Amino acid sequence: MFVIFFGFAETSLAQEGQMTGEEIMKKRRHANMTMDQTSTVTMFLIDAQKNERKIVTSRFHKHYAGQEGLDSKSVFYTEFPPDQKGTGFLIWDYAVKGKPDDIWLYLPSLRSVRRMTTRDKNDSFMGSDLTFSDMGARRLDEDDHVIIWDKDGNCRGLSEPCYIIDSIPKDKDSPYGKKRYFISKKNWNARKIEFYDRNMKPLKLQLISWQKVGEVFAWKRVDIVNVQSKHKTIFEISDVKNDIGLTDAQFSDRMLERGGGR
Secondary structure (H helix, E strand, O other), X not given: OOOOOOOOOOOOOOXXXXXXXXXXXXXXXXXOOOOXXXXXXXXXXXXXXXXXXEEEEEEEEEEXXXXXXXXXXXXXXXXXXXHHOOOEEEEEEEOOOOOOOEXXXXXXXXXXXXXXXXXXXXXXXXXXXXXXXXXXXXOHHHEEEEEEEOOOOEOOOOOOEEEEEEEEEOOXXXXXXXXXXXXXXXXXXXXXXXXXXXXXXXXXXXXXXXXXXXXXXXXXXXXXXXXXXXXXXXEEEEEEEEOOOOOHHHHOHHHHHXXXXX
16 A cells, blocks of 8 residues: 555656755645644544544644744543543644653543653554654654655545655654655645654555635544554544634643643
8 A cells, every 4th residue: 555656757856946845844834824723533443353442532732833942732631431531631842953842641540740751752642543743743854855756647546736755754763764745736735644664664554634624724534554553543523623712821731630621
């Protein structure tokens, strides 16, 4: 499933005025940016034996655009299943080079907030096929972005022309050797992402469908399969609301312990 078929003649990538890989990734990053956003995220976790588990969370997100050295803040509160209700994850993404994300976990059974370590950030997010780091906003300068495809015509399996960009982490401690992004030339949305392990073997495949909310797009459904373990995660995103005026206080560890003040 990771083989790319093109089916049209090759042309040189070195064209006059061509965007760089980093410029394309920057357009992708800013294409659907809102000041803040809330949504309901429903996850279906499916193991290799087809056993399925459902988790429902409320998500809150706020952009900072570099203010106070921050890129964004996100918080997730578990609503279902009942025995996990109130569990919270708070993520602060920094815009400052060399400053790692901060992530806090609140477990209502222990009534305590724990700050996660660097090693924890590569753990699975709530048992899904994305890590805690994947849930954050990675800075562009953390990777080298190489254009793999920049020609006319549709990539097979996608219904529109796209750029294909390999993002290769500069950090040798990354769990990934690279990520390959398939980015729509029409609206700059990533339609597919391929994850490769440190040995450059296929690891995960992520397929993304989008929904229009006001003037911007947001995720509607995301399917992620780990091709090595055969585990799969489906994210379904609903009740999306943009620019409702979320406050800084809603993204503090104190509010995390209060379950968002609910």
